[in-house]
Amino acid sequence: MNVLIIEDEKPAARRLNRMLAALSIDVQQMLHSVEESLNWLQNNEHPDLIFLDIQLSDGLSFEIFEEIEVKSAIIFTTAYDEYALKAFKLNSIDYLLKPLDEDELIVAVDKFKTYQHKHSDVQVNINDIRKLLINPLDRKFKKRFTIKIGQHLKIIHVDEIECFYSENKATFIHTKENRNYLLDNSLEYWQEQLDPEHFFRVNRTFIVHINAIKDIITYSNSRLKLVLHSYNETEIIVSRERVKEFKNWID
Structure with a gap:
């Protein structure tokens, strides 16, 4: 071949x-x-x-x-x-x-x-x-999520979300209130539902909201490190292959 x-x-x-x-x-x-x-x-x-x-x-x-x-x-x-x-x-x-x-x-x-x-x-x-x-399809992106907490349902609007992340084969959202909530589907599934003007998948593990980014730091191997306003559990690194598109996105 x-x-x-x-x-x-x-x-x-x-x-x-x-x-x-x-x-x-x-x-x-x-x-x-x-x-x-x-x-x-x-x-x-x-x-x-x-x-x-x-x-x-x-x-x-x-x-x-x-x-x-x-x-x-x-x-x-x-x-x-x-x-x-x-x-x-x-x-x-x-x-x-x-x-x-x-x-x-x-x-x-x-x-x-x-x-x-x-x-x-x-x-x-x-x-x-x-x-x-x-000529992108005229589609409606997801505006809010309904999360079950015990016997209660909590409504979370997308503007309240700092990032989506995967961990141990599960997917979570992290909110401005510094809370994590479990979602039913994969990160790939939710990526399809989010407005790319506001959300960007920086690597295999994280999707971040543009307004959640507090600081952007140059990192090793031509990568970038993101600091969000409340999420600080693990480092969020923009993979080298996505740095160019990420820079275009934030512009």
Whole structure:
């Protein structure tokens, strides 16, 4: 299997390269922009599979498909909210949310191997997904949570929440009142329900509210450490793969 990585964040590209090498998958080339990708694809035989970031240094990667016919299957690597990516599951197109997880990578590669013969429909799905991302769905995000406490029900509005976090396979919310409440579903599930203008998933464990951030501190390995107004149980570190998008989000 020949693979091409198109990813503008070079550390993330190198990490994916190492993960694929561990699976004995040969990476032909790592590219970092729309222009560079167009030049390479116009002058080289297309690989079996492309791992493709959506937001590149000089534009959206969909521009590549507007210029040339890509003859490869695509697995997207993205930090976009999962709710907007349902179409990726069609016709052997898959996606991996950043930071990339090794087990999820294996599942995506296995899916490509199983449905490799279906990738001729890639262009149709790319157009559909492009519309979803450029013109987001008019959806209503969750405004409040109802928490059962004994025989009582407590209503918590999203503006009262500092963060969501997972611990020991359970998911909790932490409020401005410095209280923690257990939720029924996974962090991934609640990420889909939250307004991305106000909430950001900084790593695999935490989703934070923009108004809860008290301080942002530079941290080792090009990461950032967040200090919230009341939550102080564990360190909240913005993963290196998400630092760039986090900075765009807070702007």
